[in-house]
Amino acid sequence: MQLYATELMGAETYDDQGNFVGRVREFFIEPADQPNRIARLLLSRGRFQPLVAKYDQVATVGPGTIRLNCNERALELYQPNEGWLAVRKDLLDQQIIDTQGRKVVRVNDVDLAEMRTNGNVELRLTQVDVGLPGAVRRLLQGVVSPSVVRKLQSRLPQRTIRWEFVNLIEPDPLRRVKLRITHEKLEDLHPADLAEIMESLSAAERQGIIASLDEEMAGKVLAELDERLTRQIVEKLDPEKAADILEEMAPDAAADLLADLPKETSEELLEEMPGQEAEDVRELLSFDASTAGGMMNTEFVFLGETSTREEVLEWMRTQDLNLDSLDSVVLLDSAARFSGIVTIARLLMAAPEQSIGELKLEPLLSVPVDTDEKEVFELFDKYNLRTLTVVDESQRPIGTIAVDDVVSRLVEK
Amino acid sequence: MNWEAISTKVDGLRDRGTDLQKRLRATRRRIALLLAVVGPGIITSNVDNDAGGISVYTQSGAQYGYALLWSLIPMTIALYVTGEMCARMGVVTGKGLSDLIREEFGFRPTFFVMITGFFVDLANVVAEFAGVAAAMQIFHVSRYISVPIAAVLVWVLVLRGTYRQVEVVFLAACVLYLSYVVSAIFAKPDWLEAARHTVIPTMHFNAGYLVMLTGLIGTTIAPWQFFYMQAGFVEKKVSVRQYPQARADVLIGSISCMVIVFFIIVCTAATLYTSGQRSITDAAEAAAALVPLAGKWAGILFAFGLLNASLFAASILPLSTAHVICEGLGFEAGIDHKFKEAPIFYWLYTILIAVGAGIVLLPNAPLWKILIFSQVGNGIWLPVVLIFILLLVNRRDLMGEYVNSTTFNIVAWVTAIAMILLTFVVVYTTIFPNAVGAASP
Numbered sequence: 001m002q003l004y005a006t007e008l009m010g011a012e013t014y015d016d017q018g019n020f021v022g023r024v025r026e027f028f029i030e031p032a033d034q035p036n037r038i039a040r041l042l043l044s045r046g047r048f049q050p051l052v053a054k055y056d057q058v059a060t061v062g063p064g065t066i067r068l069n070c071n072e073r074a075l076e077l078y079q080p081n082e083g084w085l086a087v088r089k090d091l092l093d094q095q096i097i098d099t100q101g102r103k104v105v106r107v108n109d110v111d112l113a114e115m116r117t118n119g120n121v122e123l124r125l126t127q128v129d130v131g132l133p134g135a136v137r138r139l140l141q142g143v144v145s146p147s148v149v150r151k152l153q154s155r156l157p158q159r160t161i162r163w164e165f166v167n168l169i170e171p172d173p174l175r176r177v178k179l180r181i182t183h184e185k186l187e188d189l190h191p192a193d194l195a196e197i198m199e200s201l202s203a204a205e206r207q208g209i210i211a212s213l214d215e216e217m218a219g220k221v222l223a224e225l226d227e228r229l230t231r232q233i234v235e236k237l238d239p240e241k242a243a244d245i246l247e248e249m250a251p252d253a254a255a256d257l258l259a260d261l262p263k264e265t266s267e268e269l270l271e272e273m274p275g276q277e278a279e280d281v282r283e284l285l286s287f288d289a290s291t292a293g294g295m296m297n298t299e300f301v302f303l304g305e306t307s308t309r310e311e312v313l314e315w316m317r318t319q320d321l322n323l324d325s326l327d328s329v330v331l332l333d334s335a336a337r338f339s340g341i342v343t344i345a346r347l348l349m350a351a352p353e354q355s356i357g358e359l360k361l362e363p364l365l366s367v368p369v370d371t372d373e374k375e376v377f378e379l380f381d382k383y384n385l386r387t388l389t390v391v392d393e394s395q396r397p398i399g400t401i402a403v404d405d406v407v408s409r410l411v412e413k
Numbered sequence: 414m415n416w417e418a419i420s421t422k423v424d425g426l427r428d429r430g431t432d433l434q435k436r437l438r439a440t441r442r443r444i445a446l447l448l449a450v451v452g453p454g455i456i457t458s459n460v461d462n463d464a465g466g467i468s469v470y471t472q473s474g475a476q477y478g479y480a481l482l483w484s485l486i487p488m489t490i491a492l493y494v495t496g497e498m499c500a501r502m503g504v505v506t507g508k509g510l511s512d513l514i515r516e517e518f519g520f521r522p523t524f525f526v527m528i529t530g531f532f533v534d535l536a537n538v539v540a541e542f543a544g545v546a547a548a549m550q551i552f553h554v555s556r557y558i559s560v561p562i563a564a565v566l567v568w569v570l571v572l573r574g575t576y577r578q579v580e581v582v583f584l585a586a587c588v589l590y591l592s593y594v595v596s597a598i599f600a601k602p603d604w605l606e607a608a609r610h611t612v613i614p615t616m617h618f619n620a621g622y623l624v625m626l627t628g629l630i631g632t633t634i635a636p637w638q639f640f641y642m643q644a645g646f647v648e649k650k651v652s653v654r655q656y657p658q659a660r661a662d663v664l665i666g667s668i669s670c671m672v673i674v675f676f677i678i679v680c681t682a683a684t685l686y687t688s689g690q691r692s693i694t695d696a697a698e699a700a701a702a703l704v705p706l707a708g709k710w711a712g713i714l715f716a717f718g719l720l721n722a723s724l725f726a727a728s729i730l731p732l733s734t735a736h737v738i739c740e741g742l743g744f745e746a747g748i749d750h751k752f753k754e755a756p757i758f759y760w761l762y763t764i765l766i767a768v769g770a771g772i773v774l775l776p777n778a779p780l781w782k783i784l785i786f787s788q789v790g791n792g793i794w795l796p797v798v799l800i801f802i803l804l805l806v807n808r809r810d811l812m813g814e815y816v817n818s819t820t821f822n823i824v825a826w827v828t829a830i831a832m833i834l835l836t837f838v839v840v841y842t843t844i845f846p847n848a849v850g851a852a853s854p
Binding site for chain 2: 092093094103105106108130135138139199201202203204205226228229232
């Protein structure tokens with residue numbers, strides 16, 4: 001039978017002799033042992049110190065009554081333990097992240113299932129209830145008889161989340177370790193979804209999540225977050241960790257982030273970053289944000305125009321490229337000046353021996369770093385561009401602007 | 414001519430110039446920092462001066478002249494002390510008040526706080542739309558036209574706007590309260606007398622005076638404001654570092670709200686009280702009576718102020734209520750969500766406006782009964798919410814170093830208990846208007 005934590009709270013507990021022991025006040029899970037097993041029940045006895053029954057001491061569980069398979073004297077006295085997850089205190093009424101539905105929800109009730117083993121009954125946490133049935137149960141429990149509540153709730157729409165998809169939010173890092181709360185499930189989300197989830201959390205909770213993500217994911221999430229929140233988070237991060245995250249970010253995203261920070265903080269973070277990355281970011285920071293230089297990304301693929309398609313593909317396979325965002329490559333002439341761009345699709349369809357110089361996209365467009373962003377927008381609009389190359393005074397390419405940079409700029413306006 | 418002396422003088426001037434520039438720049442930065450946070454405090458305190466509030470202020474000015482002006486100073490303190498705690502909780506925990514009540518006190522208390530809130534706020538919304546109707550009647554617009562237009566306007570504003578846009582509209586509404594200042598100047602009051610009564614309390618120990626005093630203070634703080642203000646700071650993602658600015662926002666709000674009250678009372682005191690029209694019972698009536706006394710413009714501005722206040726409160730109340738309920742019950746809430754993402758939030762919002770405006774349009778609607786219900790409801794709801802706030806703000810696990818200091822706690826508890834007692838008196842006298850003899854005019 002389906003059991004609910006709310007229904008079992010307050011259940012009378014009897015030992016093997018049939019003596020009343022106490023009433024259930026709390027369920028504990030020991031995530032270090034078993035992520036979903038109710039490991040201990042807290043039994044309160046009025047003015048006496050409460051007792052704790054372990055899962056293997058429970059014989060039967062029914063609505064309102066629990067029977068133990070041992071004597072009252074075999075139970076231990078209650079000692080608070082930070083490594084126990086308390087269903088009532090840590091779960092009920094708290095916010096959790098539904099990693100499948102990708103949003104933050106509040107727990108109304110917790111659904112339990114019985115698992116019979118030899119001589120005892122284990123309770124397993126199967127799902128959390130975030131819908132109306134749980135709310136009705138919480139409201140009416142103890143006021144109206146459980147059978148009436150069950151009849152009532154069966155007519156209401158269900159909204160539950162399987163326990164595997166529940167990600168707890170715990171801002172305290174020590175407690176997080178003790179409760180084995182990892183954010184692996186969050187790392188499977190799209191960074192933009194996780195950023196949206198984080199916007200609906202409190203500052204401490206956001207901080208906790210960023211701190212426990214790996215640097216690459218943390219960087220991607222920070223790039224997606226609202227810039228005010230990003231600033232708040234980065235300012236509170238340990239500078240070393242912040243520098244590690246910045247290192248994993250694309251230089252233009254890192255520069256955008258640093259540009260929003262106070263001068264001393266951004267300088268401190270740049271000091272922490274390794275030389276080459278810091279240099280790239282510093283260079284980007286020196287450009288005015290509203291020019292082509294302020295929009296460009298310095299990570300791009302450039303090739304000599306005389307190479308063949310086969311050589312190019314061969315070389316690209318050996319490189320660690322970000323394939324999701326790569327849609328064209330920049331060509332250089334013999335003096336390392338900009339000579340044109342080739343889209344990946346053209347490259348794909350070309351004959352193996354064809355020289356990539358012949359695949360160049362017309363017209364040959366590039367802009368100097370100090371071009372005003374408005375002019376850049378107009379070029380993208382007029383020629384339906386997806387990539388635009390930015391060059392220095394001697395026509396050498398120093399970065400590219402992608403269409404998504406343009407879109408996000410325009411959306412901001 | 415001594416060239417050296419001149420050049421040192423010029424240098425000195427230039428130094429002073431750059432110094433001034435630096436100081437200007439610092440001030441400008443401080444203002445920018447403040448502007449990023451400003452909003453929730455100012456808006457919430459100003460909504461205080463809603464249709465019901467303005468009626469009470471008008472009455473007190475008409476009946477007792479300047480004599481009650483001194484109560485504005487303790488009222489400002491009460492407004493600030495209670496508002497500041499919510500601002501602090503919002504900034505420190507990053508959670509709304511109903512969120513915190515739910516997490517710390519469980520489902521049932523939250524549910525009852527919210528259900529009470531829904532009905533009390535609904536009654537308040539009715540009062541606001543009644544204010545719109547009364548104000549527009551002065552401009553000879555039938556309520557069957559003005560109220561539906563107002564309802565649609567309010568509904569669309571929030572539905573189509575982002576938080577930031579809506580906040581700008583609300584801040585602009587705060588500025589429109591200045592119409593009362595102009596109205597008061599037209600009334601040519603005795604400023605010296607008004608100033609004296611503001612600083613020096615005058616106590617009259619007759620029942621009517623005391624009831625008016627409690628009425629004044631009782632309408633100052635409505636429980637839903639706490640929820641709205643805290644949610645405002647949370648939605649703006651104000652961080653702990655910006656707490657000084659948030660506090661300044663609350664302080665500016667409390668003071669500006671009371672300044673407007675001052676001008677309303679002064680305006681009616683200088684005209685209605687002086688000319689002996691002391692039995693005026695509501696703001697619309699006062700606006701009409703102002704025309705022969707202080708000129709057409711004074712009356713029009715007074716009515717306009719009432720319209721603005723009613724519209725303003727009519728847009729904020731349903732918004733705040735829908736927010737509180739959804740937050741507490743765990744539904745998506747907030748105007749930054751789309752209709753599809755937060756259906757319950759938008760439905761609640763719509764129902765509050767539709768039913769609130771609808772009741773005003775019913776022929777023979779028992780409006781005064783609803784007004785009494787809203788007063789009584791506020792009175793019952795206020796102690797519960799205030800006690801929740803005081804319990805939460807003193808929790809070290811939530812607030813860390815930002816818990817109330819002992820001094821602040823004393824001030825806060827005294828304020829809370831005084832507010833609770835006064836509100837009970839208001840409730841009692843509203844239910845039994847004949848209990849205090851000559852109380853009601």
